[in-house]
Amino acid sequence: MRFTVLNLEESRIREVANAGMGRDGVLAFWFGESDEDTPEVVRQAAVDSLRRGETFYSPNLGLPELRAEIAAYMSRLHRPVASDRIAVTSGGVNALMLAVQALVEAGDEVVAVTPVWPNLTAQPLVMGANLRCVSLRPRPDGAWGLDLQELLAAITPQTRLLIVNAPNNPTGWTLSHDEQRAILARCRETGTWILADEVYERLYYADSSHGCAPSFLDFAEPEDRLVVVHSFSKSFLMTGWRLGWMVMPASMAPHMGKLIEFNTSCVSVFTQRAGLAALAHAEEITPRVVAHLKRCSDTLVPLLQAVPGVEVAAAPGGMYAFFRMVGQGDSLEVAKRLVVEAGLGLAPGSAFGPEAQGWLRWCFASKDPERLVQGAGRLKTWLGV
Template sequence: MDSNLVCNISPVAGSLEESAIRAIANFGMSQPGVTPLWFGESDISTPDFISRAAIESLNKGETLYTPNNGLPALRETLADYQNRLFSRSFSAENIVVTLSGTNAVMLAAQTIVKPEDRVVVLSPAYPVLTAIPRLLGAEVVEFPLSAAGGSYQLDIDALRTVLKGARALIINSPCNPTGWMASDEQIQQLTALSRELGFWIISDEVYNRHVYQQRCAPSFCSHMSESDTIIVCNSFSKAWCMTGWRLGWLTVPKAVRPTITKLIEFNVSCAPAFVQAAGIAAIEKGEVFLQQTVERFRVSREMTQRALTGIRGVTLYETPATFYAFLKVEGLADNSQPFILDMIETAKVGVAPGEAFGKAGRGHLRVCYGANHDALQNALHRLRNFLLAR
C-alpha cells in the first residue's frame, strides 16, 4: 500500500489491530479437515419457519426502504417479548431495530460517547466492545473480572472507584468469552451506581437466553426506568441461529430513541423488510426451537467439561451461560497465535486466542462448543491430547 495514503487515513482507524480471531480462522479455513471452534456461532442453520417468513416477504415484493428505527410490527413484537421475559411494560417507543448486535453497540456508543471521554469496559470482552469507543475517540479503560477458584467474579467496590468521572460503562453479561453472568443483585447495584455517579451503561445482552439454570439471564431491562442512562443491546444472531441475517435491537428510554433514529439514517438507513419479517417469526414461533438449542448446548457444555478438566496446567472456568469454554493455559505466551496455528496443523482443531478479548484474556483460549455432538466429541478428543502433550 502507498505509504502516503496510509499516513492520510484516520490515525484511530489505522491503529486498530486486525481481529486475532479472524486471523486464526483465515488460516484454519485454508487447512483441510480442521474442526472450527473459533467463531461465536453454532453449526445449526436458521430454522425453516424463520427462512420461510423472509421468503414470503420477498415474494410480496417487500424490498423497499423501511422506517429508520424498524417496522412497527417488529418493534411491537420485541416490546411484548421483553415484557413477558422481564415483567415490564415496554412499548414500541422503547425499541429500535438495528442491523446486528454490533450495529446496536455502535449506535449506542455514537449516541453518548464524545472524543476524550473515559469509557470503562469489563474485561475480558468481545473486541468490538473496546474497539467502538476507541474509534469514537474515547479513552478505554479495561476493568478485569477477578478470576479465582475456577470462576469469575465482579468486584463492584473496585469498579465504583474506576467509574468515578467515567462517561460510560460497557458490560457484556452473559459474557463472551468467559461465560460469566452478572447476578440480578449486581445489576441493581450497577443501576443505582449509574444514577449516583451519572455515567451511562451500555449493556450487551446478546447471550441473554443462553443460560442453563433459568429462563433468561438477569437483565438491565428488569430495572431501567425512563429517566435512566441505560441502553440495552441485543441480537437475533445467537438465540435464533441467525448470525448471517444481521438483525438486532436496542431497548432505550423513549427520549433517546429520536436521536438514535437519526444516527441510523446516517449509518445504514434501515434494516431490510424481509429480514425484519424473519425476526417477527423468530420471536413469535421460536421459543421451542430456542429451548431445544439450549438443551443441545447443555450437553455440549458437559462434554467440554469432561474433556478439558484434569489437564495439568489448564484451568477450565465455570460457565453458567453462553456456549463457550474459557481456558487458562499455564505458560501460554501473551501472543497465543503460534500455539493455536500449531494446534490447527497438528490436532486439526482451531480455537480463539484469549488476547483477542483484551489484556485480561492473555494466556487463555476460548473454545466455542457450538458444533454438532459428533464433530465436537472428535474435536475435543484431539484438543485434549494436544494440551496433554504440550
C-alpha cells in the same frame, strides 16, 4: 485517515481463522456461532417476503409490527417495555456502535469490563474516547469473577459511559441482580450511561426457571440512562441475518432514528419478516437451542477438565468454554499452532484483552456434539498427555 482508525488492531480471532480456512480437516470452533441452520419457519418467512416483492426501504427504527413484537417479547422476560423504546438494527454489533456514536464524543471517559469481545473496546476508541478497563479475574476453579467495589470506584462523574457484557463473551461470567442494582445506583449518582450487551441472556444455564440471565431491565426505570442491546443471532440461530435491536429511553429514540438513517438507513424488510417469525416461534426455538447448548457444554467441559494441566469451569451463560493450559505461552501463537499441528481452530484469549493472555475460547455450539469429542481428543494428543 484518522490516526485512531489506522491504529485499530485487527481481530485476532479472524487472524487465526484466516490461517485455518481452506485447510483440510480443521475442526473450527473459533467464531461465536452455531453450525446449525436457521429454523425453516424463519427462513420461509424471508422467502415469502421476497416473493411478495418487499424489497424497498423500511422505517429507520424498524417495522412498527416488529418493534411491537420485540417490546412484547422483552416485556414477557422483564418489566414492561414499550415499543417506542425499541430500535431495530442491522445486527447486535450495529446496535452497539450506534449507541456509542450517540453517547460518546472525543475525549470522553469510557469504562469497560474486560476481557470482552473486542468490538466493545474498539468502538469507543473509534470515537476518540479515553478507555479505562476494569478486569474480571480468574478464580482457582477456572471461573471468572468481578470485584464489584473496584468497578464502582472506577465509575466517577467524569465517566460518560460504562460498557458491560453479561453473560460475558468469552468467560461466561454473569452479573447478579444485586450487582446490577449497585452498578445502576452508582451510575445514577455520577450521571453515567450504561451500555449493556445482553445478547446472551437467553443462553443461561444457572437458573432455567426464569428463562434468561439477570438483566438491568428487570428493575431499571424507562428513562434511566441505560441502553440494552440484543440480537437474533445467538438465541434464534440467525448470525448471518444481521438483525438486532436496542432498548433505550423513549426520549432517545427519535435521535437514534436519525443516526440509523446516516449509518444504514434501515434493516431490509424481508430480514425483519424473518425476525417476526422467530419471535412468533420463540418458545419453540430458543428453549431447544438452550437445551442443546447445555448438552454441548456438558459434553466438552468434563473432557477438558480431565486433561492434565487444563484449567476450565462450566460457564453459567453464553456458548463458550474458556480455558488455559499449564506451560503454554502466547495464546495467539498457541491458537495458530493448534490449527496447523492439531487441526483444531480456537480463538486466542488475547483477542479479548491482555488479562486473558494464555487463555483460549472454544465455541461449543456444535450441531453434532461428536465434533467436540473429536476436538478434545485432538487437544489431548497435541499436549501429549
